[in-house]
Amino acid sequence: MSDPHSDHTEVDPITGYDTTGHDWNGIRELNTPFPKIVIWALILTFVYSVIAWVLLPSWPVGRTYVPGLLGLNQGEMAVEDFRAMDAKRDEWLARFGAEDFASLQSDDALMARAMPAAERLFQDNCAACHGSDGAGGPGFPALNDNYWFWGGDPETIAETLQFGINAGNDDTRWAQMPAFDWMERSERFAVADYVAALPGGQADETAAGAMIFADNCSSCHGDGGIGGMMNGAPSLTDASVIYGQDRATILQTLRHGRQGVMPAWGTRLTEAEINLLALYVSELSRNAAEEGK
Amino acid sequence: MTAAATLSRSERQIGFGLAFALALLGFIMAAAARHGVMAVHGAMALVLGLYLVFRIGGAFYEPEPSPDRANQYYDAPTRFGIWMTLIWAIIGMGVGVWVAALLYWPEATPAVPWTSFGRLRPVHTTGVIFGFGGNALIATSLYVLQRTSRTRLADSISPWFILIGFNLFCAWAVTGYVMGSTQSKEYAEAEWYADLWLVVVWLVYFTLYIRTLARRHEPHIYVANWYYMAFILVVAMLHIVNNLALPVSFGAAKSFTIWAGVQDAMIQWWYGHNAVAFFLTAGFLGMLYYFLPVRSGRPIWSYRLSIVSFWGIVFFYIWVGSHHLHYTALPYWVQTLGMTFSVMLLVPSWASAGNAIATLNGAWHKVRDDATLRFMFVAAVFYGLSTFEGSFLAIRPVNSLSHYTDWTVGHVHSGTLGWVAMIIFGAIYTLVPQISGCKEMAWPRAIEWHFWLAVGGTLIYVVALWNAGITQGLMWRAYDENGALSYSFVESVQAMAPYYLLRTIGGAMFLSGAIICTLNCRATFRSTPPLHEASDRPLNPQPAE
Numbered sequence: 001m002s003d004p005h006s007d008h009t010e011v012d013p014i015t016g017y018d019t020t021g022h023d024w025n026g027i028r029e030l031n032t033p034f035p036k037i038v039i040w041a042l043i044l045t046f047v048y049s050v051i052a053w054v055l056l057p058s059w060p061v062g063r064t065y066v067p068g069l070l071g072l073n074q075g076e077m078a079v080e081d082f083r084a085m086d087a088k089r090d091e092w093l094a095r096f097g098a099e100d101f102a103s104l105q106s107d108d109a110l111m112a113r114a115m116p117a118a119e120r121l122f123q124d125n126c127a128a129c130h131g132s133d134g135a136g137g138p139g140f141p142a143l144n145d146n147y148w149f150w151g152g153d154p155e156t157i158a159e160t161l162q163f164g165i166n167a168g169n170d171d172t173r174w175a176q177m178p179a180f181d182w183m184e185r186s187e188r189f190a191v192a193d194y195v196a197a198l199p200g201g202q203a204d205e206t207a208a209g210a211m212i213f214a215d216n217c218s219s220c221h222g223d224g225g226i227g228g229m230m231n232g233a234p235s236l237t238d239a240s241v242i243y244g245q246d247r248a249t250i251l252q253t254l255r256h257g258r259q260g261v262m263p264a265w266g267t268r269l270t271e272a273e274i275n276l277l278a279l280y281v282s283e284l285s286r287n288a289a290e291e292g293k
Numbered sequence: 294m295t296a297a298a299t300l301s302r303s304e305r306q307i308g309f310g311l312a313f314a315l316a317l318l319g320f321i322m323a324a325a326a327r328h329g330v331m332a333v334h335g336a337m338a339l340v341l342g343l344y345l346v347f348r349i350g351g352a353f354y355e356p357e358p359s360p361d362r363a364n365q366y367y368d369a370p371t372r373f374g375i376w377m378t379l380i381w382a383i384i385g386m387g388v389g390v391w392v393a394a395l396l397y398w399p400e401a402t403p404a405v406p407w408t409s410f411g412r413l414r415p416v417h418t419t420g421v422i423f424g425f426g427g428n429a430l431i432a433t434s435l436y437v438l439q440r441t442s443r444t445r446l447a448d449s450i451s452p453w454f455i456l457i458g459f460n461l462f463c464a465w466a467v468t469g470y471v472m473g474s475t476q477s478k479e480y481a482e483a484e485w486y487a488d489l490w491l492v493v494v495w496l497v498y499f500t501l502y503i504r505t506l507a508r509r510h511e512p513h514i515y516v517a518n519w520y521y522m523a524f525i526l527v528v529a530m531l532h533i534v535n536n537l538a539l540p541v542s543f544g545a546a547k548s549f550t551i552w553a554g555v556q557d558a559m560i561q562w563w564y565g566h567n568a569v570a571f572f573l574t575a576g577f578l579g580m581l582y583y584f585l586p587v588r589s590g591r592p593i594w595s596y597r598l599s600i601v602s603f604w605g606i607v608f609f610y611i612w613v614g615s616h617h618l619h620y621t622a623l624p625y626w627v628q629t630l631g632m633t634f635s636v637m638l639l640v641p642s643w644a645s646a647g648n649a650i651a652t653l654n655g656a657w658h659k660v661r662d663d664a665t666l667r668f669m670f671v672a673a674v675f676y677g678l679s680t681f682e683g684s685f686l687a688i689r690p691v692n693s694l695s696h697y698t699d700w701t702v703g704h705v706h707s708g709t710l711g712w713v714a715m716i717i718f719g720a721i722y723t724l725v726p727q728i729s730g731c732k733e734m735a736w737p738r739a740i741e742w743h744f745w746l747a748v749g750g751t752l753i754y755v756v757a758l759w760n761a762g763i764t765q766g767l768m769w770r771a772y773d774e775n776g777a778l779s780y781s782f783v784e785s786v787q788a789m790a791p792y793y794l795l796r797t798i799g800g801a802m803f804l805s806g807a808i809i810c811t812l813n814c815r816a817t818f819r820s821t822p823p824l825h826e827a828s829d830r831p832l833n834p835q836p837a838e
């Protein structure tokens with residue numbers, strides 16, 4: 001038997017081909033003819049490439065490039081796609097930029113269409129701080145309850161969103177819990193005990209702490225800490241907390257002060273989106289009220 | 294027999310001098326930096342240099358190796374390289390499993406900076422690509438080069454310089470990351486002085502390769518050497534161009550790349566993809582072209598195909614880096630070229646995989662019975678699968694679904710676990726008995742265990758992440774009928790939980806296999822061989838040095 005592709009007569013019994021005659025430490029190579037299918041595959045992929053080069057922007061020529069018969073421009077295509085999507089959304093979203101909250105809220109069909117979108121907007125922009133259900137966490141206030149610093153009606157929330165809190169712009173809401181590190185330690189302990197007892201309604205109004213509170217704190221937190229002064233200082237009598245109303249956390253608040261930052265969204269979201277979110281957040285607390293929170 | 298005992302007295306002198314120079318270099322680095330990452334790295338080099346000074350000094354007056362060593366292959370460096378391969382496998386894959394677990398249990402991250410995901414991830418990639426893959430390439434290339442040239446390495450110092458120098462580079466790189474030092478270029482995170490050091494190591498490597506080839510006693514250069522040389526040469530080019538940077542000062546680790554904007558991105562991915570091509574593919578094809586025919590006892594199926602695929606791979610790969618930058622600020626025309634060359638690249642890739650599988654024709658009974666050969670067979674299959682997937686993912690519209698998702702990570706690991714790691718294990722199980730003078734590995738059954746753990750782990754990993762990636766891609770692009778996104782981002786993260794858990798399990802299986810392999814190699818290296826078996830062809834006799 002001999003290999004039809006060479007003159008050699010030493011043939012590999014399994015494939016029927018001769019070897020090339022090379023031998024490296026026992027490795028030999030068969031003289032298999034070049035497989036036709038590889039050539040066909042190369043031609044096929046090359047034809048695909050040529051078609052792509054003709055249709056799409058491809059080879060560079062001097063300072064420019066072959067633009068392609070389809071005349072595609074990825075920048076324009078992206079912008080067009082965004083515009084098309086925006087236009088589709090604007091069918092309903094535009095109304096949130098133009099109408100007042102009462103009329104928006106009364107349109108059930110509109111709200112049913114908008115609230116799922118608002119939920120995703122909330123998840124993508126707000127949940128990282130306020131929690132995916134709006135329940136907040138240490139340092140970040142709960143939005144799904146009925147306790148507010150600034151107010152829970154859609155108009156007020158929209159303004160909070162627009163300019164933020166302590167967000168470093170001219171119109172931002174500003175709120176600061178000053179540090180009381182100048183106070184005697186014993187006084188701080190006394191007032192902390194008083195404040196810690198406020199939410200339970202067990203606070204002793206005759207204790208030294210109550211006096212210190214009235215002198216130093218009630219100007220911002222209201223008499224007896226009931227809040228409602230619309231200056232960003234929370235009520236200290238209710239169940240909701242930002243940082244915590246246990247003694248240790250209060251002492252930390254008193255020693256170092258607090259100034260939480262809520263970013264301004266006016267530069268990132270459209271007015272319609274902000275109004276949509278404001279309605280969504282006020283909805284969250286309304287649901288909470290219905291559940292008796 | 295210690296490594297120093299394989300060196301002649303004059304070589305020990307040179308080695309001593311080099312070790313001293315390394316210690317001095319380390320001292321200068323540490324003194325110039327005084328504090329920070331570079332000082333720590335200087336101290337590492339100083340300690341390593343001093344250790345080598347004492348090692349070589351202590352063995353200085355030991356008897357010299359027999360003069361007829363010129364007629365034997367020099368395998369001591371390969372043996373050391375295999376050890377380093379295995380050590381890095383455990384470090385790199387161990388960290389891989391750990392970061393995989395962190396993605397499932399992010400809250401388990403300890404509150405110390407150096408254990409953060411961002412720092413450990415490059416420890417994983419550098420550890421496995423350069424530590425595990427690089428050492429395996431260097432160790433096997435020296436082994437293959439000598440056998441296919443029927444000559445001893447051109448000298449006995451360079452291989453040690455290369456291996457020790459390369460491992461110092463890897464150690465500098467990963468310790469730098471945990472200390473927060475990085476160039477922020479994927480697979481090229483190591484800072485400027487480590488990069489310069491690698492250039493020196495690489496030049497010595499290339500020179501040794503050429504010098505040894507020049508002394509060969511075979512008329513032709515075997516195709517495996519072509520692949521290894523392409524690996525060495527092109528990696529040098531990529532490494533130098535991508536790492537061009539200006540250090541902030543010569544006494545600090547921080548540097549800034551000289552490339553800017555989209556050019557920087559393009560150069561990075563020209564480097565990044567060709568790291569896949571010439572580090573993780575060409576070099577390992579060299580490995581495949583030697584160990585597969587040796588283990589199966591079959592001739593390479595087609596000589597012509599092996600040559601044509603070599604040039605095809607070298608030519609097409611260089612163009613395709615831009616497929617990593619589809620739909621970015623990179624001009625469309627560059628993307629089109631990257632896409633079309635990626636598609637044409639499939640042909641030489643499949644030709645190589647096909648040539649490997651066809652080589653097994655007539656040896657299928659061995660594939661069935663011999664786990665070592667099965668490792669190589671599976672490697673060739675995964676090589677074919679992942680190159681097909683790669684060409685597919687490079688098509689722009691497909692990429693718009695897959696990009697930035699875990700599909701990419703799944704694709705990477707079908708290549709690195711299924712192809713790179715499998716061919717390394719196949720090569721290790723073939724050459725470790727050989728250089729230990731044994732007939733086979735100490736625990737042949739353990740190879741079987743390792744094989745199934747590796748295949749099972751790879752399949753679990755890859756299938757889980759295919760699902761993960763496609764799910765992510767579809768969730769991100771879904772809009773509802775009102776034109777709003779159907780899913781928030783965090784929902785797409787939550788959807789990943791089961792897949793990340795599966796990936797951790799698959800990875801842990803793969804890691805267990807690697808540990809078994811390491812123990813098996815240790816037992817084989819330590820066993821006293823019944824007879825020193827020379828299954829190699831004898832070297833062409835050389836006049837004694």
Ligand code: HEM
Pocket residue numbers: 386387389390392393414417418421422425426701702705706709710713714796797799800801803804
């Ligand atoms: C024990 C098995 C392994 C496990 C559990 C594992 C796990 C991981 C994880 C969790 C990531 C990060 C993915 C992310 O950022 O989302 C990763 C990335 C990567 N791994 Fe592995 N890995 C393993 C083995 C390997 C091996 C053996 C190689 C190479 C030889 C490798 C090469 C890579 C590369 C190149 C990346 C970066 C992928 C990208 O940026 O897209 N891995 N691996």
